Structure formats: structure tokens, C-alpha cells
Amino acid sequence: QKEVEQNSGPLSVPEGAIASLNCTYSDRGSQSFFWYRQYSGKSPELIMSIYSNGDKEDGRFTAQLNKASQYVSLLIRDSQPSDSATYLCAVTPDTDKLIFGTGTRLQVFP
Amino acid sequence: EAGVAQSPRYKIIEKRQSVAFWCNPISGHATLYWYQQILGQGPKLLIQFQNNGVVDDSQLPKDRFSAERLKGVDSTLKIQPAKLEDSAVYLCASSLGGEYNEQFFGPGTRLTVL
Numbered sequence: 001q002k003e004v005e006q007n008s009g010p011l012s013v014p015e016g017a018i019a020s021l022n023c024t025y026s027d028r029g030s031q032s033f034f035w036y037r038q039y040s041g042k043s044p045e046l047i048m049s050i051y052s053n054g055d056k057e058d059g060r061f062t063a064q065l066n067k068a069s070q071y072v073s074l075l076i077r078d079s080q081p082s083d084s085a086t087y088l089c090a091v092t093p094d095t096d097k098l099i100f101g102t103g104t105r106l107q108v109f110p
Numbered sequence: 111e112a113g114v115a116q117s118p119r120y121k122i123i124e125k126r127q128s129v130a131f132w133c134n135p136i137s138g139h140a141t142l143y144w145y146q147q148i149l150g151q152g153p154k155l156l157i158q159f160q161n162n163g164v165v166d167d168s169q170l171p172k173d174r175f176s177a178e179r180l181k182g183v184d185s186t187l188k189i190q191p192a193k194l195e196d197s198a199v200y201l202c203a204s205s206l207g208g209e210y211n212e213q214f215f216g217p218g219t220r221l222t223v224l
Contacts, residue, residue: 004152032211043201043215044153088152092211097166098143100152 002027002093006101013108019076021104023089026070032092033065033072038103039085048074079108112137114216116202122222128190131219135183135204141165142179143213144187145201153201159185160207189221197223 003026013019021035032051036044050056050063050072062075072091076083086103093099115134123129135142140161145153156175158166161182170177174193179185189196199220203213 031209034212036215043199043218046212046214049212090152097155097158098153098211098213100154102150102152 002091002099004089004091004099004101006087006089006104008102009105010107011104013079013106015079015081015108015110017079017108019079019083019106019108021074021076021087021089021106022071023073023091023101024071025089025091025093025099027091027093027099028067028070030067030070030091030093033063034090034092034098035061035063035072035074036088036090036100037085038088044088076106079106081108081110084108114202114204114214116200116216116219118219119217120220120222122224123192124224125194126191128188129192129221130186130188131200131202131221133185133187133202133216135185135202136214139204139206139214140182141205141207141211142185143203143205144177144185145203145215147199147201147218149198156187192221192223194223197221 035048038044048063060077064073088103089101090098142159144156147153159179177187199218201218202216205213
């Protein structure tokens with residue numbers, strides 16, 4: 001069973017802090033990794049993709065991938081109340097197929 | 111660039127009734143996916159199309175669910191007959207396909223089965 005594991009949260013951080021979201025996956029052959037943001041009542045929105053070990057930065061977001069340890073993380077710098085949402089980790093164990101975690105709920109308080 | 115379109119946005123039906131959802135992917139995206147998302151869970155893939163052919167339908171409950179993608183563009187997902195446990199959000203996504211597989215989601219259809 002190919003799985004993606006996330007802490008369901010909620011993760012509560014003050015405004016301006018760094019939020020750190022983590023994800024582990026079971027299939028060592030996984031090649032592509034994605035973070036989606038999902039606001040309540042809305043559909044998932046792709047915010048980051050990462051394909052090789054290391055860090056990838058995009059604005060306030062940094063994705064980190066460690067294939068040897070089978071984890072991928074998302075850092076959100078200078079967190080804002082508008083970042084409050086559920087963050088879904090998704091992994092491609094096979095070409096084109098995505099396996100999603102259950103998501104981590106992030107709350108940023110003023 | 112227009113995103114993935116879905117309709118209807120909401121649907122309420124009685125159990126044992128039938129329902130159909132429609133999806134129009136991003137222009138040029140060959141791969142189309144239907145997901146089911148139950149409250150508090152991540153999306154679960156139901157079926158994947160590459161152009162108008164089925165790539166993966168291993169998680170589609172084929173006794174009640176069916177899907178088609180005629181002409182390799184629009185797609186419909188049908189449930190007949192519906193059960194209470196089918197209450198969920200049905201998400202359509204599309205991608206260019208291939209190695210990097212970034213998928214983009216439509217707004218979803220929220221189905222309530224009473």
C-alpha cells in the first residue's frame with residue numbers, strides 16, 4: 001500500500017513566524033512531489049512542486065526534499081492569516097498518478 | 111488561460127437516484143482525472159484518462175460509477191444508483207501528462223446523498 005503521511009494538525013503559528021509542514025511517503029521509487037493548499041470549501045491549489053533532493057524556493061514558500069529519508073517538507077516564511085488553510089502533500093509513485101496525504105491544517109493567528 | 115471547469119457546483123439527490131458531473135479540462139491538457147474527496151481526507155483518484163483512453167480505473171466502483179471522455183476533451187462522471195457514502199466532493203483535474211505531472215483542479219462538485 002503506497003501511503004503519504006501527514007500530521008493532521010492543527011498547526012498554530014503566530015503571524016510573521018515560520019510554519020513548517022512535514023510529509024513522509026512509503027514508496028522509495030517516488031519521483032515527483034507536490035504541495036497543494038486547500039481553503040475551506042474550495043478545491044486544491046498547486047503551490048509548489050519539487051523533483052530533486054534539496055530546497056526549492058518560491059517567494060515565501062520553500063519546499064525541501066530528502067529522498068533517502070523519504071520526507072518532503074514545506075516552509076512558509078512570514079506567515080500571514082491568509083495562509084490559514086489545509087496543506088496537502090502529494091506524491092507520484094508511478095508516472096502521472098498522485099497519492100495525497102490527508103492534509104495538515106494550518107492556523108495563523110494575528 | 112482558463113482553468114478546469116466543472117458543473118454543477120452542488121447537487122443534492124436521494125439515495126438510489128442517479129447523478130452526472132461534467133468537466134472541461136485546461137485547453138491542451140491530454141490527461142484528465144476524477145477524484146473523490148471525503149471531508150477530512152485527501153483526494154482519492156477514481157479514474158485517469160489519457161486523451162480519450164482510460165489509463166487507471168482501479169479505484170472506480172464500477173458497479174455504480176462510470177466515466178467517459180469522448181473526443182479526448184470533456185468528460186462526464188456518472189453515479190447510478192447513488193449511496194449515502196457517495197456524499198463527497200468530486201474533483202476534476204487535468205495535466206499535460208508525462209514526467210512532471212503538475213495537476214490543476216477544477217472547483218469541484220459537492221454531492222449530498224440523502
